[in-house]
Amino acid sequence: MDTFKRLKQFYWPFKSYFIWSLLALLFVTGMTVLYPVILQFTIDHAVRAENYDLIPYLVIAIIGVMSIKGLAVYIHQYFGDLFGITTVHRLRDSLYKKLQFLPFRYYDNAKTGDLMSRLTGDVETFRFFLSFGCAQVVNFILLVGFSIAVMFYYSVPLTLLTMAMLPFLAIVVAKFDKRVHPGFRGIRKSLARLNTKVQENVSGMHTVKALSQEDQEIFRFAKSNEDYRQKHLDISKIWANYFPLMELIGNLSAVVLLAYGGYLTIQGSLQPGELVAFFSLIWYIIGPIMNLGFIINMFSQSKASGERLLEVLDEDERKDLVTSNAKQPNLVGEVVFKDVSLTYGEKNLPALKGISFEATRGKTIGLVGATGSGKSSIIQLITRYYERSSGQILIDGRSIDDYSLKDLRSQIGVVLQETFLFSSTIRDNLAYGKPDARMDDIIAAAKRADAHEFIVTLPKGYDTVLGERGLGLSGGQKQRIAIARAIIMDPKILILDDATSAVDMQTEVKIQKAFREVMKGRTTFIIAHRISSVKLADEILVLEDGELSERGTHTELINSNGIYRRIYDIQNQDQEYVLQQA
Numbered sequence: 001m002d003t004f005k006r007l008k009q010f011y012w013p014f015k016s017y018f019i020w021s022l023l024a025l026l027f028v029t030g031m032t033v034l035y036p037v038i039l040q041f042t043i044d045h046a047v048r049a050e051n052y053d054l055i056p057y058l059v060i061a062i063i064g065v066m067s068i069k070g071l072a073v074y075i076h077q078y079f080g081d082l083f084g085i086t087t088v089h090r091l092r093d094s095l096y097k098k099l100q101f102l103p104f105r106y107y108d109n110a111k112t113g114d115l116m117s118r119l120t121g122d123v124e125t126f127r128f129f130l131s132f133g134c135a136q137v138v139n140f141i142l143l144v145g146f147s148i149a150v151m152f153y154y155s156v157p158l159t160l161l162t163m164a165m166l167p168f169l170a171i172v173v174a175k176f177d178k179r180v181h182p183g184f185r186g187i188r189k190s191l192a193r194l195n196t197k198v199q200e201n202v203s204g205m206h207t208v209k210a211l212s213q214e215d216q217e218i219f220r221f222a223k224s225n226e227d228y229r230q231k232h233l234d235i236s237k238i239w240a241n242y243f244p245l246m247e248l249i250g251n252l253s254a255v256v257l258l259a260y261g262g263y264l265t266i267q268g269s270l271q272p273g274e275l276v277a278f279f280s281l282i283w284y285i286i287g288p289i290m291n292l293g294f295i296i297n298m299f300s301q302s303k304a305s306g307e308r309l310l311e312v313l314d315e316d317e318r319k320d321l322v323t324s325n326a327k328q329p330n331l332v333g334e335v336v337f338k339d340v341s342l343t344y345g346e347k348n349l350p351a352l353k354g355i356s357f358e359a360t361r362g363k364t365i366g367l368v369g370a371t372g373s374g375k376s377s378i379i380q381l382i383t384r385y386y387e388r389s390s391g392q393i394l395i396d397g398r399s400i401d402d403y404s405l406k407d408l409r410s411q412i413g414v415v416l417q418e419t420f421l422f423s424s425t426i427r428d429n430l431a432y433g434k435p436d437a438r439m440d441d442i443i444a445a446a447k448r449a450d451a452h453e454f455i456v457t458l459p460k461g462y463d464t465v466l467g468e469r470g471l472g473l474s475g476g477q478k479q480r481i482a483i484a485r486a487i488i489m490d491p492k493i494l495i496l497d498d499a500t501s502a503v504d505m506q507t508e509v510k511i512q513k514a515f516r517e518v519m520k521g522r523t524t525f526i527i528a529h530r531i532s533s534v535k536l537a538d539e540i541l542v543l544e545d546g547e548l549s550e551r552g553t554h555t556e557l558i559n560s561n562g563i564y565r566r567i568y569d570i571q572n573q574d575q576e577y578v579l580q581q582a
């Protein structure tokens with residue numbers, strides 16, 4: 001129950017829908033129990049007493065009962081659905097909101113397919129229980145309660161015998177629940193793995209094809225698919241065992257009661273009509289008890305889903321992103337690192353060790369170093385995607401912690417190596433960081449980023465809808481859109497993760513030109529794989545295993561004959577000669 005208690009904030013505000021649904025259910029159950037009573041009256045007081053004048057009134061009574069029941073079913077169903085739908089609408093919103101504020105650290109290990117199945121499948125299962133399952137539980141209590149009350153009215157000993165049989169049914173139900181709950185959790189996990197597999201396969205289709213891994217992929221999918229099938233089969237087996245047993249116990253109970261009821265009728269302490277009514281009422285009890293399996297099934301599924309939803313909702317979020325009281329800072333864009341270190345996780349080695357530098361207003365800092373040397377990690381700290389382990393980072397002389405994440409990031413423009421574009425129009429993608437940007441500003445930014453020229457040649461220009469992740473555009477084109485996107489934000493600090501290593505020379509020249517355009521008047525950090533990208537930087541920081549090994553201008557570093565010089569030589573001079581020297 002703890003799961004439902006903890007999710008209370010989502011359904012409790014809509015309790016009035018649930019109450020209406022329950023009130024209607026009360027009528028439905030009441031009317032249902034009235035049927036056998038009318039039947040008994042018809043047999044004992046109309047037919048056996050040859051009081052045939054009563055028949056038309058009894059017909060009217062049955063029509064009346066049916067009509068009220070029909071209306072009550074409608075209200076019960078409608079408000080039940082409204083309760084479930086409205087609750088999960090709020091739940092989905094909260095989950096999505098949560099995903100926006102979870103730190104990068106969470107996404108390091110999160111799997112898209114798994115998250116997708118939590119936000120869709122698990123939420124739906126939960127809704128189904130609220131809309132339908134919850135009412136079933138109440139229906140069970142009402143129907144069994146009402147029926148037993150009427151049964152007591154007809155015959156106390158027969159009712160007591162009926163109640164003596166119920167524990168047998170209850171034991172089977174309890175055993176069933178114990179086995180079925182872990183099974184459902186397994187199914188939901190397995191489905192999440194299946195979704196992850198499909199999602200990763202579609203996203204990584206280029207890699208799959210490039211490395212000819214289609215057969216391997218089919219094999220891996222088949223394994224996940226088989227696991228899902230097996231988990232379903234396991235549950236089916238539990239069901240298959242459960243149903244005949246319930247059916248058998250139910251029927252045996254009915255036979256015993258019928259025998260005893262028949263004896264009481266022959267004795268004359270029970271009227272034949274009462275026996276018929278009693279027999280109908282017994283099924284109103286046995287039916288729901290057998291159905292309890294379904295209800296428990298639903299309850300187990302929704303509990304398993306609720307647990308998975310809580311796992312997301314319970315994650316620690318970056319609260320400072322939403323609760324900023326600080327005024328929007330008007331930054332100059334000065335960045336200072338003082339003896340900064342970063343270790344990503346307890347098990348990891350330090351990614352940065354004692355880094356210190358000053359990036360004054362409007363200056364360009366180049367970051368150079370081998371792969372894994374810590375270039376991106378410096379950027380992760382400036383944007384506070386990750387938090388430093390020690391040291392101080394100052395922005396305009398104030399600790400970076402004094403700024404809210406939202407304010408800080410609104411002043412930092414990032415153009416990543418891999419540009420992510422949404423499957424929406426080019427205009428929307430350009431204005432992503434500033435949705436209220438005017439069209440004139442968007443076009444001006446696109447011109448400065450050298451993107452306007454190719455955008456207008458597209459079939460619908462700025463209204464061209466892009467495929468997922470910007471499919472349909474070349475790497476260089478995507479990059480230029482990303483640059484325009486950064487220009488529109490008008491940031492004081494600019495971070496350019498040099499993507500030019502992946503494009504041809506002509507595109508590189510164009511992108512470099514666009515970079516230079518956007519860098520004017522902003523403090524810029526360039527992560528460079530080619531020396532040509534940082535040649536003009538005011539200071540170049542050379543990283544080696546997370547430490548600053550050299551620093552200076554291009555000319556200074558060339559003259560110092562260190563690692564920078566070596567990279568430069570490899571890239572610009574007689575490569576073969578250098579490799580021979582190695």
Ligand SMILES: Nc1ncnc2c1ncn2[C@@H]1O[C@H](COP(=O)(O)OP(=O)(O)OP(=O)(O)O)[C@@H](O)[C@H]1O
Nearest residue numbers: 108344348351369370371372373374375376377378
């Ligand atoms: N999110 C992360 N979690 C754990 N370790 C990480 C994470 N990101 C980077 N690292 C580790 O930190 C070290 C520095 O990585 P970083 O990405 O800063 O290097 P880089 O110089 O930018 O490399 P590249 O040129 O390949 O992009 C590496 O050893 C890397 O494995």
